[in-house]
Amino acid sequence: MDRIIFGTPCVDAVSSEVERANAKRVLVFASSSLNRGTQAVEELRLALGSRHVKTIDKFGSFADCKAATVLAADARADFIVAVGGGTIIDTAKIVALSIQSGFAKRRDEAQLVPDYDADLPLFEIENSPVRIRVVAVPTTLSSTAYSAQTAWLENSPQLTGPSFQIGRMPDVTVIDPEVTLHTPEKLWFGSGMGAIGQGISAILSPEGNPLVDGAALQGIRLTRLGLVELRRNPQDVDARRHCLYGAWLASFGMHTSMKFSIIHAIAGALKNNFGIPHHLSSGPLLPALLDHTLSETRDTQKLIGEQIGTRRMSAATGISRLLQKLGLPRRLSELGIDRSNLQIIARTTMTERYPLGQREKHDASDILKILDLAA
Template sequence: MIKVGLHQYPPMDQVIFGKPAGQALAEEAERLNAHRVFLIASHTLNTKTDEIEKIRKALGSRYAGTFDGVPQHTTRTSAVAAAARAVGAGADLIVAVGGGSVVDAAKIVLMCIEHKITDEGGLDGFEVVSTPEGPRPGPFRAPRVRMIAIPSTLSGGEYNAGSLVTDTRRKLKQIFHHPLMMPRSIILDPAITVHTPQNLWLGSGTRAMDHGIEAVCSPRGNPLVESVCLRGLRYLYDGLLATKMNPDDLEARQSCQLGSWLSAFGLQCRVPMGASHAIGHVLGGTCDVPHYFCTAVMMPSVLEFNRPDTAGAQDKLAEAWGVPGAKASETFAEFIRQLELPRRLSEVGVTEDKFDLIGRNAMLSVFTRANPRPIKGPEDIVKILRMAA
């Protein structure tokens, strides 16, 4: 048991569930006295479903505009374009409706608005930097315009104040952070998620589990984070298997959403993540692997690598998944097999000739330094990659 530590409560007002998204958002806009609500939405939700139109109608005269051009892995270019549209619309509240890339875009848009950043180079110098003393955030001012998130996937990025943005000039995904990039409110509506492709839904659910697993294994966790994350991991384990069997099961979908919320509790309270996050960010930004497949292919190997330093925590993971006494790495690998997601790096197009580059880039991550088993250099990252090959 961790005997010394602390717990940070995030600057977020509330999580709302059990109401249609449009109704909940209209009530929030009124509560916050927002008159120009700008939507940053999933392109698919905006063009192939009526979900965004329902939200626009619910907002009525408070609706200010929509941007739906955010690509996978949230690029600086798209964030700057969205910010320009929001400024032009006179936005006083930003709302992200979609998956993790959309949520990350909305967060960084707040800072582009605040600092009048109009080109991708304007974000240089604001990224989080890894130092021997710990992560050093960039010099952002507190944003005057805040955001609300309505997630359509389970990746859980809405529950923390960081944003992952890809610099396409260098093919490098970077972290940006300010406490008030945290959404003021998060609205959970399982009805919106039925439009999410099955592999994205299931894969993003495993990404949410990554938050919980790495928080439970972190030496900088605490009893509250451990208890909440273990419960969230159970919600996700059961809920993902249920939605795999029946994608129309809204109750199971809501269980997954609750699981994503609870599993993100550690990251939300700034318990640092570890090697799975570090490697996953590089796989996405450098190798173009979909974010929602990274945990599926990497987590069993990361768990195996970390087991000498996290055996007790991993035993609790296996117990939470209903298999006490089993190895967490093997249990998670079997779970991925049942979900029919990719299980090896070779299945997502990552070959051994890229391992050295991934290793070097992963060493730039603040999460590499926080891994529970010390990672001494790129060769340790390569060792994990070979286990996952």
């Protein structure tokens, strides 16, 4: 990643980056709600002028990702602006990495990478290798705007389980709280709890270090402060800025090769088996993780508790109360998961192709204990 830009409006920052790269053919990836329901994307298109080639606003399936790759190759795109949440930014990274690798394009089938953590593309394309610059403008608090990990979570005939393409970060990330005013409240709050979860995972990791710990603790503090204030006033731009800065800092451990907690693999199993998105599953799993690891991480959890304002109670209780304050699910049962589902979730977690889960330290019975606490 070249830089993270903050304090500059999105349109101005993107225009400057396009000029800096001397880009001629720019694709815009944006959510359909942002593209069709607001003026934010239209303002960006107007600023790009004749350099704008096309806007894509259909995402979420394997077919959508493949179609975006084919379109980018056909359009000879040299720049992608991804305005949205994790799926949209991840798609931009996958498309850019696929085209950069210069494989032969196939319109009828996709050549998938069998090795999830290889630095390889998902699709084969025929154009000469071209490095497409990617600028991410996050509208949620997902870590993908600051990370080289790219998750693909979908059950399909072509791809089951998460696939990870390691080695492609956005070239630039633009932090602009004004663009996030259109983000649905539950998605914003849920992704905020996901950001707090990233910070907690980094701090609890046995491979942590003082730099990551310091960034993660500050990230947890800023994210929590911003979320609580936004519960009172959803239009508070400063609170949104605090959340965005917090998510950036909380994701700092993602820049390293440290292993994160098993709950990320559990979240993958919940998504693939029951369709529960990460921004909803993070909440119930976090208190369960903290309770499960309390005997080993008591002192560390005191530091976490201080950042979420719970000096007189456990960090797990503090997280649970924050979820309640934000109107988010606190138990898996609130997401339609009952105890009869826990065995299959535990078993499939062990097969999740998720490189950050510390599977080597857990077996299915251990994972089942975490699930039981979250149920």
